[in-house]
Amino acid sequence: MTDMFWRFSDAASHAVGTYWAFLLACVVVVVWAGTGSFFGYSDTWQLVINTGTTIVTFLMVFLIQNTQNRDARVVALKLDELLRAVEGARTSMVELDDMSDDDLTLVQREFHRLREKYAPLIDDDLAHVEQELRARKKGGH
Template structure:
């Protein structure tokens, strides 16, 4: 696994994603839209005036998709590793579940069906146990 701390893109994506989620960034974007809207009469609501905001927002959106996806992928991978460690240290855990994200779709569906069945059995057992309890 490549060390993401050495990757300039990973650092840039993390910082940018962090800043993108801040209220000040939203305020800046909102202010930009308000200023653009108020300049409409000044430019006669021309095609160029509209093109400026359309092009700007498209470029920002396009680039942010990749930056945020990079951060999301890294966060998901870190979370998966943490979950794998929790599974690994549990003596009664099924260690075969540690790499589920790498299984083919059909295999994931099969494992999911097994856990749905286990959950249904557990609910039935719980309902029977609750029904067998004496009234207070």
């Protein structure tokens, strides 16, 4: 069942992301707007488009979220493989997905500290710019 849902959500998300799906949605809106005078711009006429778009939006949220979750998982696994394949890389970084937000903040601070410390040694242009800006703020320039 899970595999069937994935296949459906993948196909649906690809289909609704096409030019043709957008064009179809535009045609539906134009046809709906064009029938307004025939139906006297009634509450029922307005309810048709509101209900239709609400239902489509509601269902698409789940399909798109499923696709995004899968894509994020695939990217994470590919990055994990790269970490494992690069000599000297800290393979403990593979476990970042399982860390709390506080732990992730600590890791981020550690990278920032390392960048500050080693930027002059590795010609990190962005770090040099950041250091220069901080020095200017401290100096009151």
